[in-house]
Amino acid sequence: MxxxxxxxxxxxxxxxxxxxxxxxxxxxxxxxxxxxxxxxxxxxxxxxxxxxxxxxxxxxxxxxxxxxxxxxxxxxxxxxxxxQSDVIAQMAIDLITRDTRRINALFVLYRFGGFEKLATALYEKMKVCSKHALASLHSEPSVPSLLQHWQAEALKQISVQPLLLFKGSSLVRLQSMMNDVDIEISQGAVLSExxxxxxxxxxxxxxxxxxxxx
Missing domain, CATH: 3.40.50.1400 (Rossmann fold)
Structure with a gap:
């Protein structure tokens, strides 16, 4: 076939x-x-x-x-x-921890509804990072709310890992949200990379x- x-x-x-x-x-x-x-x-x-x-x-x-x-x-x-949620969650961990696990890591889903399997897998695996959270582009807790919360905690640097397959409009939306806070942010690669x-x-x-x- x-x-x-x-x-x-x-x-x-x-x-x-x-x-x-x-x-x-x-x-x-x-x-x-x-x-x-x-x-x-x-x-x-x-x-x-x-x-x-x-x-x-x-x-x-x-x-x-x-x-x-x-x-x-x-x-x-x-x-x-x-x-393949468990494998994909591990790929996200790999991408964001290439240099170190001592990071403030924010993992970003498209939304929570319908992505429960991936969210569950991430909750288990992201604990390897020093500080970690899960947010979404289109539901709560949202990316802006988490970034603002961490900014209020006076964090100086955050690593953001998008749970997106490809670069596109969703990644552009995420980058716009990241630009709205006064924190140094590094972004991991999309999953297909x-x-x-x-x-x-x-x-x-x-x-x-x-x-x-x-």
Missing amino acids: KKVLLAHGSSNASHTEQVEALAAEVSELLGEEVGVAYLNDQLLPEGARVLPLFLGEGKHVREDIPSLIAASVDCELLPALTE HEAFSQLIADCFKAKAVEDKS
Whole structure:
């Protein structure tokens, strides 16, 4: 079956390039072509095995993607990346603690609703950082409220780790929030830039192939 990565899509010009670059890396790891599709596509390629690049379990995963699969011909839907929350949370820890764990670490979700699995995994793992908190871009506790609270505590430096797959409009929004406080802030890379991320995606396809043979 043709393998396809299904992404949300973005008005940010670099988003498509990042998704296609990921597909190329996964193609090389698997030794076969991996295509790209987006949520606003009318149909998916016929006979595709589809891996949704979504970290949460919101409306897109629960309703929009199954509807797109149903409208397409002979497509098979693999679990979204919510099933990999523990691994992804560890990647976030890796990205923000490359130099040291003695940091004031703020981990940022898109929102809390629908991202409970990832939030739970992060709560367990982020304790390795000296000071740690979890906030979101679109719900409470919010990024601005946490940053303002830490500014009131007179913290001088904060490390922010976005739980975002790609650079895009959400990252721009986060950077705007970071610019609103008078604290030195360093930002970790997006998750797709972790050196093991493309291998994780390849392994999701491999796991399904093994399941089919058993």
